[in-house]
Every structure is written in C-alpha cells, then in structure tokens.
Amino acid sequence: MxxxxxxxxxxxxxxxxxxxxxxxxxxxxxxxxxxxxxxxxxxxxxxxxxxxxxxxxxxxxxxxxxxxxxxxxxxxxxxxxxxxxxxxxxxxxxxxxxxxxxxxxxxxxxxxxxxxxxxxxxxxxxxxRLVAPEGVDAARIEVLANAEALIRDLVNTPASDMGPGQLQAAAENLTQEFGATCNTILGDALLEQNFPMIHTVGRAAAQAPRLIEMTWGNSGPKLTLVGKGVCFDTGGLNLKPGNSMALMKKDMGGAANVLGLARMIMALKLPVQLRVLIPAVENSVSGNAFRPGDILTSRKGLTVEINNTDAEGRLVLADALALADEGEPDLIISMATLTGAARVAVGSDLAPFYTDDDTAANALANAAAQAADPVWRMPFHEPYESMIEPGIADLDNAPAGAFAGSITAALFLRRFAGDSRYIHFDIYSWQPGKAPGRSKGGLGQGPRALLTALPEILGL
The missing domain is CATH 3.40.220.10 (Leucine Aminopeptidase, subunit E, domain 1)
Structure with missing residues (x-):
C-alpha cells in the first residue's frame, strides 16, 4: 500500500x-x-x-x-x-x-x-483523497506517511509471519529499495563473533537468533540506530501470564521504528553515514533456554546476573550497543518496547526518551511539536546506578523492587553505549484504540520527532 x-x-x-x-x-x-x-x-x-x-x-x-x-x-x-x-x-x-x-x-x-x-x-x-495544498512539501509528507505505514505493518504482523528471519527480510527489502547494504550474523556465528547475549536470549527458539546490520551513505556524521527485534517474548522461563503475552508480537517495535526512521533518512537523502543494528530473536522456552540465576558475559566484557528472563530486551540491545560504540559514531539512538514501567509513567501516547545531551533533548522537544510525534524526557538518574549492581556480577538485568523500572533499564543500556553521544527511547509502539489518523494497532513513536531534530543535533 x-x-x-x-x-x-x-x-x-x-x-x-x-x-x-x-x-x-x-x-x-x-x-x-x-x-x-x-x-x-x-x-x-x-x-x-x-x-x-x-x-x-x-x-x-x-x-x-x-x-x-x-x-x-x-x-x-x-x-x-x-x-x-x-x-x-x-x-x-x-x-x-x-x-x-x-x-x-x-x-x-x-x-x-x-x-x-x-x-x-x-x-x-x-x-x-487530498490534493496537496500549495506551500507544503508534498514529497516529504508522503515519505513520512509511508514510513509510518511500514512501521505499522511490521508491528501488526503476528509472530507466525514476523520472526527473526522475516524481520531480516524486511531490512533486506529496504536496502534493495535504497541501495544500502545488509549483512546478518546468524546462529552460532554470534558466539564466534562475540555476541553472546544475543545468542543466549534467542537460542531456544525455532528460528535462529541473528544480528542484522544495514549501512547506507558514505559522507557526513556517523549515525547508528539500534532497534530491539524481539519478535515474540514469552518471558522465557519467567513465563508471562496470558494477558501479558497477548501483545508480544509488538516486542519488535523498536526494530520496526528504526527501520521506519531509516527509510525516512534514505528517502530524503539526509547527508549522514547511517548504520542500523537489529538484534533479532524470539525469547522462547526450551531445554536450552537461559535461566534465572545465570550469569552472562557480554560483548563488552561486563557480566550480567539474570534475575528475570523476561528482561531480555536489554540483553540483546547491550551487545548491539557495544558494537555500535566500537564504530565511534557521532550519535547512537536506541529504540525499544522495553518496560511496562514507562507505560505507568507516561501512558501509551508519549514516547519517553533518555539522554545526557541537553542540546539533543531541547531539539527533540521542539521537533516533537512540529512533527505531531510527542516525546518526553526522562532522567538518567545517577543515584539509581547502585540498583543495577548486584555484587555477584557487574550488572543486574532486573533489579528487585517495583520502582524506577524504566530508568534502571536505561541506565543498564547506557553502560554499553560507552562514551558515545546517546539517546534511548522506551516506546510502546501501539495504538490501543482507533483515533483520527491512527488505526488501532501498530504505531510509530519517535521517528518523526527524531527526523525533524537530527539537523540540529548533528549540525546537518
């Protein structure tokens, strides 16, 4: 369409x-x-x-x-x-x-x-159908609309037809359309190339875990997008109850949103060196599923105690963020349907984001209003760092207690982004009920605000 x-x-x-x-x-x-x-x-x-x-x-x-x-x-x-x-x-x-x-x-x-x-x-x-009014950039508006349609299609498709392999195919289709390149590290090759946590989370599924990498552009600032591609999340051995599992086809919404943003960037020919990283897995239950109490060693070398196998998204993102940081980009953006705590904080309509960069935060706040893509800044609150340090390992993937879940997840991810300039989005990517211009189901959250803010953030 x-x-x-x-x-x-x-x-x-x-x-x-x-x-x-x-x-x-x-x-x-x-x-x-x-x-x-x-x-x-x-x-x-x-x-x-x-x-x-x-x-x-x-x-x-x-x-x-x-x-x-x-x-x-x-x-x-x-x-x-x-x-x-x-x-x-x-x-x-x-x-x-x-x-x-x-x-x-x-x-x-x-x-x-x-x-x-x-x-x-x-x-x-x-x-x-509407004839484009004089004074609007009709081509740009069509790009935004069709990127949103791509996001919605990907999120709406059930896991029976949108597993890690199909998500890889969606990325490859995008690269063919815009002359980008795409490479995928599959299955046990993840261990050989030092992506242990991506492999661990996805190894119990029928479709092999993988890391999808797409690149485009050879001049301008280096921009790396990292999207959570958990195509279905059972919760692993910490199995979700049925009601909590009902919408888990959308747990790859972070990947869908970065692909939508990448489509906008390529279609509008923004002068950037674009890199997209998507760890694509299913968090399934089998005899070789990872367990509560396991301690994993990440690509970065940090050890992680597993206190809940349902906090898997931050594990696969951690390996991808470590790779992103190794490329010394000018900006890393991660997008993930990560925590229910973010929904408690801001509901389904706002896309909360984290950054230490006040310039980027202000640019996003201004851009969100222009783009009808509301976002809200949340804090990397330093005193909560101790909550993700269990003592037995460097990090805890699911700190005990019910408080500050979105913040502690963001602090966990920041450890792997290194010294790179970093923005993290904890999105919902779902419209609970029909609204004007927004059908019930999959939804883009953050890409239009980011696209509008990138010229100021990156000096384009």
Missing part, C-alpha cells in the same frame, strides 16, 4: 474547514441558498462532521469539514483526519480554514487515514 496525494490534474471538490466558533462568520459571506442548506442540515462545525453542498444540478459543489473548538483540537493529534475519515470517496482540495502552521501536519494525518492492515482480511480505509 502506498499513501499519496491525489493528482492535482484531476478534478477535486473545494473543502472548507470550519471551526465551530467561525461558522457564523463563514456563512455571512456565502450565498443565501448555501447558508440555508447548512442551517437545515444541522452542521455546526463540530470535529469530524462533514457536509456536502449541492449545486444547481444536484451534484456536490463544495464540502465542509468540522474543525471543532480549540479545546477539542488540543486533544487530537490530527484533527482534520477525523473529517477525512468520513468524507465520501472522491478528490478534495483545501479551500480555506486550516492554519498554515499546522497544514503539513494535517496533510500527514489525512494521508494516514488511508492506511489499513489488510494482510489477512479486507479492511476499509478512508477513501477521500
């Missing part, structure tokens, strides 16, 4: 986007028959309400889309998408009503109404 604007050469219906407080003023400037039609229809400008107004021949001559009140728009990421989802099939162009500072965002939301995950059953995405 490709999400795109309607061809400007084809006929389109003018669409007036009307906020509730502005309806009376808009009607004052309209012919009497239009004002009467609007009044008779009961159209008020409420968000998500639409109205087609016929001309003398009975065919629609224009359309209205309710834009609601400012208070209701503040609660939606893509307010115009609420109307786009219910407009009749056809082509439309925005004639008035959308402020210029949110026009690009509203266009993106409109394109995203055309997304549907239809691999297993027919779906019904919105059929109304």
């Amino acid at each position: 490709t999400l795109s604007f309607a061809p400007p050469s084809e006929p389109s219906l003018p669409l007036h986007v009307i906020a509730q407080p502005d309806l009376d003023d808009w009607l004052k400037d309209q012919p009497e028959q239009i004002a009467q039609w609007v009044e008779a229809s009961g159209f008020t400008g409420a968000m998500g309400k639409v109205l087609l107004i016929p001309g003398p021949d009975g065919a629609p001559q224009l359309a209205l889309a309710g834009y609601g009140k400012s208070s209701s728009r503040a609660r939606k990421r893509f307010p115009l998408a609420a109307a786009a989802e219910v407009l009749p099939k056809g082509h439309y162009h925005i004639a008035s009503g959308v402020p210029s500072d949110v026009l690009s965002t509203e266009c993106l939301g409109w394109l995203l109404t055309g997304y549907a995950f239809d691999r297993y059953a027919n779906q019904s995405p919105a059929k109304a």
